[in-house]
Amino acid sequence: MDRNSILEQLSRLRLCVFWPGSWEDIGFTEREIWINSEGYGYISCDEPCRFVELKNCSDEFLASIKLKLKSNVLSIEDIRGTSIEDLFYDELEFDNFKDIILELPDHINGSLFCGETFDGWLFFNTEEEMINYFERAYSDNYMEWQEMDDHLLSIWYSRIFDGDYCIEKDHELPINLNILKD
Numbered sequence: 001m002d003r004n005s006i007l008e009q010l011s012r013l014r015l016c017v018f019w020p021g022s023w024e025d026i027g028f029t030e031r032e033i034w035i036n037s038e039g040y041g042y043i044s045c046d047e048p049c050r051f052v053e054l055k056n057c058s059d060e061f062l063a064s065i066k067l068k069l070k071s072n073v074l075s076i077e078d079i080r081g082t083s084i085e086d087l088f089y090d091e092l093e094f095d096n097f098k099d100i101i102l103e104l105p106d107h108i109n110g111s112l113f114c115g116e117t118f119d120g121w122l123f124f125n126t127e128e129e130m131i132n133y134f135e136r137a138y139s140d141n142y143m144e145w146q147e148m149d150d151h152l153l154s155i156w157y158s159r160i161f162d163g164d165y166c167i168e169k170d171h172e173l174p175i176n177l178n179i180l181k182d
Helices: 003-010 059-070 083-087 091-096 099-103 127-134 150-161
Strands: 016-018 033-035 039-042 051-057 110-117 120-124 142-144
Touching (some): 051 127, 120 127
16 A cells, blocks of 8 residues: 555544554553544653543433432442443542532433543533544644654554554543544
């Protein structure tokens, strides 16, 4: 495949976050890497990077959780096994960040997409809204596809389109693994 064809395919990418482990061209990294239509970048250690889809969450369940929280009787067991639990790294964080639950909209129609920012969580009705908001270069450690030589460009093309990378499920975006824009 020639350079222009590869660049054309890469220009159709949606934002996706994945875990590379160790690759020769970037070395070992302890953080995720994001890709989009313009290139790739490292997620900084202090940069929020979680994306969660709240699934099967009725408005009634959400109201009961918020009521328990306001009454100071909510425990981690009340949300264990639900997608709301995915908003927290661990049980210790749950105690410190219960306010995230209060920020959730009252009406989510069974599903809500959540993206973490420096200022807290943002909530979106659709996956497309969330992807469009976060599709940006948000790191100083950024490499554009156009800047790569042909050899490196073909390596990245193979990683992305031949599946030669490991997606970190908790950080995966887009959630449906459709990495190409329509």
